[in-house]
Amino acid sequence: MQDNVEIAVVGTGMFGSAAAKYLSRAGADVMVIGPVRHGGEGSGRGHEPAGLAHFAAHEDEARIVRQMGWDRFWGAVDSRSAGRLRDIETISGIDVFHECGALALMPTSLKGRSQAMLRASAADGIRVRRLSEADLRGEFPALAVPPLAGGTEGLWEREGAGYLNPRRLVEAQLALTVKEGGRVLRGAVTAVRRDAAAGRWRLRVADDEGQGQWIGAEKVLIAAGSLLNHSDALPGELALDLQVFTEPNLLYEVEGSRLGPLRDLPTVVTVDPEDTGNANLSHYLLPPVRYPDGKWYLRIGPGMQPAVRQLRTPQEIGNWYARRRITAEQSSLLARMMRLMVPGLAPVAVRESCCVVDKTPTRYPYIGHLDGDETLTVAVGGNGHGARGSDEIGRLASTVVLGQPWDLSLPRETFAPITAPRGRAGDSARPEYLKPPFGLC
Numbered sequence: 001m002q003d004n005v006e007i008a009v010v011g012t013g014m015f016g017s018a019a020a021k022y023l024s025r026a027g028a029d030v031m032v033i034g035p036v037r038h039g040g041e042g043s044g045r046g047h048e049p050a051g052l053a054h055f056a057a058h059e060d061e062a063r064i065v066r067q068m069g070w071d072r073f074w075g076a077v078d079s080r081s082a083g084r085l086r087d088i089e090t091i092s093g094i095d096v097f098h099e100c101g102a103l104a105l106m107p108t109s110l111k112g113r114s115q116a117m118l119r120a121s122a123a124d125g126i127r128v129r130r131l132s133e134a135d136l137r138g139e140f141p142a143l144a145v146p147p148l149a150g151g152t153e154g155l156w157e158r159e160g161a162g163y164l165n166p167r168r169l170v171e172a173q174l175a176l177t178v179k180e181g182g183r184v185l186r187g188a189v190t191a192v193r194r195d196a197a198a199g200r201w202r203l204r205v206a207d208d209e210g211q212g213q214w215i216g217a218e219k220v221l222i223a224a225g226s227l228l229n230h231s232d233a234l235p236g237e238l239a240l241d242l243q244v245f246t247e248p249n250l251l252y253e254v255e256g257s258r259l260g261p262l263r264d265l266p267t268v269v270t271v272d273p274e275d276t277g278n279a280n281l282s283h284y285l286l287p288p289v290r291y292p293d294g295k296w297y298l299r300i301g302p303g304m305q306p307a308v309r310q311l312r313t314p315q316e317i318g319n320w321y322a323r324r325r326i327t328a329e330q331s332s333l334l335a336r337m338m339r340l341m342v343p344g345l346a347p348v349a350v351r352e353s354c355c356v357v358d359k360t361p362t363r364y365p366y367i368g369h370l371d372g373d374e375t376l377t378v379a380v381g382g383n384g385h386g387a388r389g390s391d392e393i394g395r396l397a398s399t400v401v402l403g404q405p406w407d408l409s410l411p412r413e414t415f416a417p418i419t420a421p422r423g424r425a426g427d428s429a430r431p432e433y434l435k436p437p438f439g440l441c
């Protein structure tokens with residue numbers, strides 16, 4: 001027997017869970033579908049293409065939250081979402097947000113951009129302080145100031161910024177979806193088909209044992225994350241221009257009793273505009289975070305240096321996860337950054353972590369109908385920093401699904417999904433938009 005719903009949301013990730021909450025809140029009959037969580041950070045099981053549906057970019061303990069934005073869109077979604085985190089915690093009863101502040105280290109050569117960010121933040125009531133190199137040394141004694149060409153300055157957002165726990169945010173959004181009357185179905189969608197005779201969509205859902213069932217839906221929202229083109233979640237021959245890149249991290253384990261001044265570290269991003277390949281200093285740094293194994297880790301990740309490789313096929317993606325090792329080039333690049341940023345760090349051990357991120361040519365997420373079909377919508381393309389804005393991205397996606405007015409100052413067309421021939425998606429050489437300064441990630 002087929003279960004029928006008004007709206008099926010494919011993907012119980014950051015965008016899908018937020019969208020499902022807003023759709024349920026609007027009174028729609030919603031089912032959000034995604035595989036059982038498998039724990040391990042970064043990935044589920046990714047050896048064979050079908051297993052790629054288990055990959056989730058939110059399977060980790062910390063994602064940087066900042067309200068100050070690199071541009072109007074990201075500023076708006078990031079600040080609206082951050083402003084709701086405490087409410088989400090209160091209503092769901094699930095702790096999500098750690099308010100340790102966010103620091104952006106900017107080159108003085110981009111001071112026009114920093115000025116614009118400060119102006120936009122002030123207009124939105126977001127308090128950001130501009131710190132000189134001397135201020136930075138005084139304020140953050142455990143942190144060194146990276147030598148950006150022309151000098152370095154800090155944009156310091158103390159309140160409403162820090163990091164969120166992405167696993168728990170998803171858990172909270174799903175709990176709120178259920179509270180609003182929605183349903184959560186555990187399984188991977190293995191086919192999405194239009195049943196023209198019935199005038200509805202049919203989705204095949206396979207559970208962990210491979211048992212399948214069909215779900216009928218009037219509308220479908222696909223929010224299946226970075227590996228969307230490889231995860232059977234798109235109907236027919238559709239594919240998106242969505243490129244997948246390795247996201248290598250190093251995790252530095254520090255003994256809980258010896259954290260000392262490291263406890264006061266904020267989250268940090270460093271923006272280096274110089275086109276110097278792997279010598280480019282852009283990166284992000286998370287302060288010590290306690291992981292489920294009970295240990296404390298500082299985590300560091302890159303910008304989009306050439307060492308950050310593109311993954312074009314399901315085989316390449318599967319191999320990246322199967323190896324469970326980042327490349328020697330990635331490892332030495334990240335270790336060099338960590339030495340530069342926290343010179344006195346004496347880790348007990350250093351772990352590697354393999355994840356992936358997706359990039360769109362617009363650098364914005366795709367939030368819109370596919371193939372001109374108002375019953376088929378997509379929300380994907382976090383561009384490596386979609387977690388902090390995910391609540392608002394989910395809300396925007398819900399308005400598109402429901403045919404409600406678009407209420408963002410940027411036109412809706414800016415987020416229209418760009419399709420690409422299947423098998424060719426992401427074929428282009430390293431594009432211009434991945435060159436430094438990469439945007440604030």
Ligand SMILES: Cc1cc2nc3c(=O)[nH]c(=O)nc-3n(C[C@H](O)[C@H](O)[C@H](O)COP(=O)(O)OP(=O)(O)OC[C@H]3O[C@@H](n4cnc5c(N)ncnc54)[C@H](O)[C@@H]3O)c2cc1C
Binds near residue numbers: 034225231249
């Ligand atoms: C190492 C790393 C560090 C990051 N750091 C930050 C940060 O500091 N700040 C920040 O804001 N963002 C950060 N991000 C990005 C952020 O995590 C992503 O942008 C965000 O998770 C995107 O949400 P999503 O819903 O598109 O994808 P996901 O959260 O990955 O969710 C997609 C979901 O779809 C499911 N799915 C896939 N295929 C199917 C299918 N066929 N059927 C059913 N379900 C399916 C998957 O299982 C998954 O649960 C980081 C990402 C990585 C990897």
